[in-house]
Amino acid sequence: MDEKMWLVVSNRDDRDEIIAAECEALTGKKPVDGIAAGGSIERVCQAAYLRAGVRTIATGENLESLCAAIREGPFDVDDFRIKILDFAKRIDKPKHEVIVALADAMPNGRPKLDHPRHRLLLLSHATGFTFGEIVAEPDRSYRRHDSKPYRTSSALPSRLARSLVNLVAPSAQTVLDPCCGSGSILLEAQAIGLRAYGGDWKTALVGMSRKNAAHFGYDIKVEQVDARTSTQPVDAIVTNLPYGKGLETSEEIIRGILQQARILAPVAVFVADCDISNWLRDAGYEKIELFLVPKYAGFTRYVYRAWR
Numbered sequence: 001m002d003e004k005m006w007l008v009v010s011n012r013d014d015r016d017e018i019i020a021a022e023c024e025a026l027t028g029k030k031p032v033d034g035i036a037a038g039g040s041i042e043r044v045c046q047a048a049y050l051r052a053g054v055r056t057i058a059t060g061e062n063l064e065s066l067c068a069a070i071r072e073g074p075f076d077v078d079d080f081r082i083k084i085l086d087f088a089k090r091i092d093k094p095k096h097e098v099i100v101a102l103a104d105a106m107p108n109g110r111p112k113l114d115h116p117r118h119r120l121l122l123l124s125h126a127t128g129f130t131f132g133e134i135v136a137e138p139d140r141s142y143r144r145h146d147s148k149p150y151r152t153s154s155a156l157p158s159r160l161a162r163s164l165v166n167l168v169a170p171s172a173q174t175v176l177d178p179c180c181g182s183g184s185i186l187l188e189a190q191a192i193g194l195r196a197y198g199g200d201w202k203t204a205l206v207g208m209s210r211k212n213a214a215h216f217g218y219d220i221k222v223e224q225v226d227a228r229t230s231t232q233p234v235d236a237i238v239t240n241l242p243y244g245k246g247l248e249t250s251e252e253i254i255r256g257i258l259q260q261a262r263i264l265a266p267v268a269v270f271v272a273d274c275d276i277s278n279w280l281r282d283a284g285y286e287k288i289e290l291f292l293v294p295k296y297a298g299f300t301r302y303v304y305r306a307w308r
């Protein structure tokens, strides 16, 4: 792996489907063992599960050849801190010894642990070691939405909601959540610069979404409307479908919501609690992807991205 730019995802297990899907949507590359080599770093700032975008300084098959490559290269920086991610479990000595060896390979550089100007990263991977400088990181702005003043028991965690929006963000400017509840998805869409529209058939939930949006200073239009009759055309729909205890719902209602979503937007992300791929096909979606997101023992979220 010696591409100039590489991206590290937050969980190195690339079987984690939603993490891999978000990485591919935002960077153009799928992660392999937690690393997407050669991807774009432009959208790293808005990511939920990307950890860093890194510019390559040197590579090596082992630590000795890596240090030699650093020594020979033009790279010599002041004010740096080095971090290690031993993804491939290749480092068999204490990490501080490795850090000292790397620092020694940059003889004119000065380590600085507090507020360093350069944050360097050593990563072990299947074919060796790559040393680079972190040049992009997520702003983690989704975190502040976890403290939204109004919420329901079915509200999505803001990090997951951000990743769902990111699945469509590169090709969308407007997003509708027609079953918006307390508005978790709307907040994430608006935070990354999309125009968000919300709808819910319950007055109380429309009120919650509006108040949550106002709390964060977002201008989001939220209407009381049955999702089966919503008329707001958008670039993408992202919604957590009604399911679970306490929510009045039925197969007929969900099918109606899917059919209307297909009319309103060319692409949609739906969260469900079971396999709804046949309902999506019946609603007229032509291409369907599924990402399973385990929640806790016995419960899995089914995240679909579907194109009409």
Ligand SMILES: C[S@@+](CC[C@H](N)C(=O)[O-])C[C@H]1O[C@@H](n2cnc3c(N)ncnc32)[C@H](O)[C@@H]1O
Pocket (backbone or CB within 6 Å): 152, 154, 155, 156, 178, 179, 180, 181, 182, 183, 184, 185, 199, 200, 201, 202, 205, 225, 226, 227, 228, 240, 241, 242, 243, 247, 248, 249, 253, 257
């Ligand atoms: C799983 S919750 C969504 C939770 C939301 N993502 C949040 O973070 O709060 C589903 C929502 O769909 C709404 N709903 C159910 N059927 C609906 C319909 N036919 N039209 C509009 N909203 C509907 C419910 O009132 C509920 O707020």
